[in-house]
Each structure stands twice: as structure tokens, then as C-alpha cells.
Amino acid sequence: MKKINAAITGIKGYVPDYVLDNKELEKLVDTNDEWIVSRTGIKERRILKGENKGSSDLGTAAVNGLLKKTNTLPEEIDLLICATATPDMLFPSTACLIANKIGAGNICAFDIMAACSGFLYALSTASKFIETGTYKKVIVVGCDKMSSIVDYTDRTTCVLFGDGAGAILLEPNFEGLGVQDTILRSDGGGGEFLRQKAGGSLHPASHKTIDAREHFVYQDGQPVFKAAVKSMADVSEEIMKRNDLTADDVAWLVPHQANKRIIDATSRRMGVGEEKVMLNIEKYGNTTTGTIPLCLWDWESQLKKGDNLVLAAFGGGFTWGSIYLKWAYDSKK
Numbered sequence: 226m227k228k229i230n231a232a233i234t235g236i237k238g239y240v241p242d243y244v245l246d247n248k249e250l251e252k253l254v255d256t257n258d259e260w261i262v263s264r265t266g267i268k269e270r271r272i273l274k275g276e277n278k279g280s281s282d283l284g285t286a287a288v289n290g291l292l293k294k295t296n297t298l299p300e301e302i303d304l305l306i307c308a309t310a311t312p313d314m315l316f317p318s319t320a321c322l323i324a325n326k327i328g329a330g331n332i333c334a335f336d337i338m339a340a341c342s343g344f345l346y347a348l349s350t351a352s353k354f355i356e357t358g359t360y361k362k363v364i365v366v367g368c369d370k371m372s373s374i375v376d377y378t379d380r381t382t383c384v385l386f387g388d389g390a391g392a393i394l395l396e397p398n399f400e401g402l403g404v405q406d407t408i409l410r411s412d413g414g415g416g417e418f419l420r421q422k423a424g425g426s427l428h429p430a431s432h433k434t435i436d437a438r439e440h441f442v443y444q445d446g447q448p449v450f451k452a453a454v455k456s457m458a459d460v461s462e463e464i465m466k467r468n469d470l471t472a473d474d475v476a477w478l479v480p481h482q483a484n485k486r487i488i489d490a491t492s493r494r495m496g497v498g499e500e501k502v503m504l505n506i507e508k509y510g511n512t513t514t515g516t517i518p519l520c521l522w523d524w525e526s527q528l529k530k531g532d533n534l535v536l537a538a539f540g541g542g543f544t545w546g547s548i549y550l551k552w553a554y555d556s557k558k
């Protein structure tokens with residue numbers, strides 16, 4: 226029997242209309258455009274405004290767009306995996322909510338939580354269901370309404386994050402294209418540096434946790450920065466080595482968009498020139514699980530069948546990882 230690979234056969238992103246630029250943030254906290262751009266590369270981010278809207282609304286918009294674009298009916302989907310760090314609620318899962326909103330029926334649907342590495346964890350998990358022949362059409366969606374957990378009085382975090390979503394369709398490929406190799410890592414010792422302190426079973430919501438602003442993202446930037454630079458570069462280099470890929474072989478680096486300086490360090494270690502690095506941090510900021518599919522969406526028209534892509538991410542947990550895949554189609558945008 227021919228080997229089955231899991232290949233991306235469609236991609237769609239979604240970002241809300243409202244643009245929060247650095248100038249507007251200057252009015253909220255003691256910051257400035259020069260600091261934000263030089264330290265992070267971010268110029269603006271998108272925010273989901275309005276009542277009663279959560280990450281599932283971002284994810285549903287991306288998935289509905291994907292279904293339309295790929296001429297796929299909701300009832301054809303076998304599995305939907307949602308990566309998110311900002312679920313609509315602790316349960317039911319955001320995947321279940323999205324599956325219901327798109328009319329997918331009683332399909333297998335579940336969430337994966339690996340913070341900013343969530344999309345890679347979800348893609349890797351989804352690919353196993355394809356490779357084993359279990360399922361034929363799988364959707365992976367990364368969606369985060371980061372504005373729901375960002376403290377807009379904290380200048381060290383509020384400049385970093387934005388809202389957005391991206392969804393991919395995964396299908397079997399018999400030509401050797403699609404996911405080739407995966408490295409996923411974690412270090413729970415890093416948990417203290419990047420977390421949402423309250424709202425779970427350890428510290429359920431109370432007047433005390435709300436007064437202490439513990440339902441917002443907390444980040445001690447420098448240790449996270451140091452770990453991110455080392456870990457993202459390590460796994461990207463490792464996946465190249467064990468697949469005998471030279472820098473020339475790599476068509477694109479698709480990095481998580483947390484900080485341009487982390488991305489630059491990764492591409493330097495890989496020896497990959499900046500013309501091959503997907504970068505859209507300036508317009509969306511860090512959308513957590515949305516960054517990698519939003520990059521693929523933005524660059525889709527330039528991707529060619531057979532291109533070698535290295536995806537890399539680092540996030541809370543700590544979690545990090547890299548996926549090597551061969552792009553499976555010429556653009557049909």
C-alpha cells in the first residue's frame with residue numbers, strides 16, 4: 226500500500242476589521258511607536274469588537290471561508306481540531322462550538338491547548354488521523370481573541386497581541402507531498418514566565434483574582450525571549466539536519482509571529498535569507514494560534530507545489546516545535 230501523507234489542500238485566514246495601531250496604544254499606556262517597532266516589529270493589530278463574540282466567531286469565519294474556497298461541504302468533514310488559548314469558555318470546547326456553527330453534524334471535534342505552539346501541535350495531531358487512513362478530510366483551525374485576556378493598562382503585554390484566525394484543510398496525499406516530519410517539545414518549568422494566573426481549577430475566579438488582575442496574560446518578557454530564541458532556532462536547525470535539508474532546499478520559513486527579533490535569530494541559525502521568511506507581524510501582532518496559518522494565507526499565492534516549508538513556533542508552557550512539510554499545490558487564490 227502506498228504511504229499516505231497529510232497534505233494541506235486549502236488555507237483561509239480571518240482577521241476582524243478594527244485596526245489598533247501603535248498611535249492608539251500611545252494614548253492608553255506609556256509607550257511609543259518607535260519602541261514597539263524596534264523591539265517587536267509590530268505596527269498594528271486587529272481587534273474583535275462587539276458584544277457576545279469569542280474566538281469561535283473568528284474560527285467560524287475562517288472555516289466557513291475555507292469550506293467555500295475548497296468547495297467542501299460541512300458534512301464531508303471527518304474531524305475538526307481547534308487550537309486556541311482563549312476558548313469561548315472552559316467547556317464545551319471551541320472546536321465543538323465551531324463544528325456546530327458551520328453545520329458539520331456529529332463529527333469528532335476537540336481542542337488542543339499548547340498556547341502559541343498550538344497550531345503546530347494541532348497540525349501534527351491531525352496529520353496522524355490522515356496518515357493512518359482514519360480520516361480523509363480534517364480541518365485544523367487556530368483562533369484567538371487575545372484582546373479578551375490582554376490588560377490594556379499593562380504596556381509590557383498590550384502592545385504584543387492581536388485577534389485572528391486561520392484554518393487549513395488536510396487531506397491524504399499519495400505523491401509524497403504534505404507533512405514530512407515533526408518535532409514537538411515542552412518544558413513546564415517555563416510556565417511561571419508566561420501564563421494566565423487565575424480562572425482555572427487552581428485559582429477559580431473570585432473578587433480577589435479579579436482585583437489582582439490575574440485573568441489577564443502575565444509575561445516576564447526576557448526569560449521568555451531568551452528561551453524562544455534558543456528553542457525555535459534549535460528545533461528548526463534539528464529538523465533541517467535530520468531531513469538533510471540545506472538552506473537552499475528550504476523555500477520558506479513560516480515562523481510564529483511573536484517578535485521579529487526571535488524570527489531573525491531563527492532564520493540566521495538556519496542560514497535562510499530574509500526573502501524566504503514569512504513575516505506579517507507588523508500588521509497583525511501576535512495572534513497566538515493564528516500566526517502560522519495567517520502567514521500561509523498571506524503567502525499562498527507565492528507557494529508552489531513541492532516547496533519545502535519549515536514551520537516553527539514557541540509559546541507558553543513552555544511549548545515549542547517545528548514541522549517540515551512539502552507544499553502540495555500551486556496557488557488557486
Ligand code: UT7
Pocket residue numbers: 255256257260261264265341380381384445446447449450453482483484487511539540541
Ligand atoms: O508568543 C509567545 C511567546 N512570547 C514571546 O516570544 C515574547 C518574548 N519576549 C519579547 O518579545 C520581549 O521580551 C518583549 C518584546 C516582551 C520586551 O522586549 P525587551 O527587549 O525584552 O524589553 P524589556 O522587557 O527588557 O524592557 C526594556 C525596557 C524596560 O524599561 P527599563 O526597565 O529598561 O527602564 C521596560 O519597562 O523597556 C520598557 N518597556 C517599554 N517601554 C515602552 C517595556 N514595555 C514597553 C513598552 N513601551 N510597551
